[in-house]
Amino acid sequence: xxxxxxxxxxxxWTFLFRSVLFIALYISIQYSPLFDLSNAKLTELISHSSRxxxxxxxxxxxxxxxxxxxxxxxxxxxxxxxxxxxCNGYGLxxxxxxxxxxxxxxxxxxxxxxxxxxxxxxxxxxVIRIILLFVMKNQLPGLFDLFHHYxxxxxxxxxxFTLWYYYLKVYTNSPxxxx
Amino acid sequence: MLFxxxxxxxxxxxxxxxxxxxLSIFVENGDWLRRFLYELTVWLNLYIxxxxxxxxxxxxxxxxxxxxxxxxxxxxxxxxxxxxxPRPIILHQFQLMFRELLLSPLYFVGFYFFMxxxxxxxxxx
Numbered sequence: 001x002x003x004x005x006x007x008x009x010x011x012x013w014t015f016l017f018r019s020v021l022f023i024a025l026y027i028s029i030q031y032s033p034l035f036d037l038s039n040a041k042l043t044e045l046i047s048h049s050s051r052x053x054x055x056x057x058x059x060x061x062x063x064x065x066x067x068x069x070x071x072x073x074x075x076x077x078x079x080x081x082x083x084x085x086x087c088n089g090y091g092l093x094x095x096x097x098x099x100x101x102x103x104x105x106x107x108x109x110x111x112x113x114x115x116x117x118x119x120x121x122x123x124x125x126x127v128i129r130i131i132l133l134f135v136m137k138n139q140l141p142g143l144f145d146l147f148h149h150y151x152x153x154x155x156x157x158x159x160x161f162t163l164w165y166y167y168l169k170v171y172t173n174s175p176x177x178x179x
Numbered sequence: 180m181l182f183x184x185x186x187x188x189x190x191x192x193x194x195x196x197x198x199x200x201x202l203s204i205f206v207e208n209g210d211w212l213r214r215f216l217y218e219l220t221v222w223l224n225l226y227i228x229x230x231x232x233x234x235x236x237x238x239x240x241x242x243x244x245x246x247x248x249x250x251x252x253x254x255x256x257x258x259x260x261x262x263x264x265p266r267p268i269i270l271h272q273f274q275l276m277f278r279e280l281l282l283s284p285l286y287f288v289g290f291y292f293f294m295x296x297x298x299x300x301x302x303x304x
Binding site: 007011012015023027030099103104105145146149150151153154157158161164165168 | 181185189192193196197200236240269272276283284285288289292293294296297
């Protein structure tokens with residue numbers, strides 16, 4: 001590919017190519033048997049972590065496996081919160097790591113560091129989100145939908161953008177070769 | 180520019196999603212109205228991005244790519260609605276993916292990082 005095809009340099013073309021590969025990988029993984037297993041494990045981990053923190057800082061809760069690990073229910077007897085496989089942040093972690101793996105000109109160690117730290121941050125954010133949603137369902141049920149569907153969605157995007165920003169910050173003005 | 184863009188597009192995203200949700204609950208044919216509202220929000224987001232990007236050439240490219248992605252979203256939505264049930268899940272996934280990309284600040288931020296922040300690699304192996 002030429003250096004300036006459509007005004008994009010080689011690094012940008014490589015980024016685009018890798019991004020498309022990642023999207024294809026994301027879609028194909030969803031149809032593999034491994035996906036069901038890993039997704040259920042992530043949902044279980046998030047549900048148990050949330051319940052453990054809720055038990056220690058808020059009130060005693062039960063946790064019920066609803067559908068072979070694909071859906072968990074945290075309940076205090078009065079109200080309950082369903083945690084499904086689409087709530088576990090799998091897609092967001094994939095998006096975040098996909099961007100990092102697609103970039104060129106950043107040392108591998110930095111990529112690894114940000115991929116791990118970012119994935120853990122998204123996981124922790126998700127646990128905090130579930131805890132707050134559970135508390136909100138008990139204390140402020142009117143605000144539950146607003147926070148569940150909108151506010152937390154924007155908040156997790158801001159977290160991801162911030163991580164990407166710091167990931168690329170050092171390299172903006174200095175060309176670095178791929179290690 | 181990045182901060183302003185994320186703030187403004189997030190606001191338009193929040194407002195449009197809230198109104199969209201209310202439309203589906205209270206209005207008959209709310210689903211179609213909601214889709215129209217989301218389309219308007221996509222255009223508003225493209226306009227916000229266009230105004231915030233300073234370089235002329237990048238402004239044009241931002242709009243061009245945005246309109247291509249929007250056209251693709253509309254095409255997928257149209258095909259999905261024309262198909263008889265059971266509809267392929269992959270088309271639904273594509274629809275959600277593209278809608279999320281254009282409604283949220285993801286496209287703006289992605290474009291910013293891609294065109295402005297991405298390191299220029301002169302010696303790729």
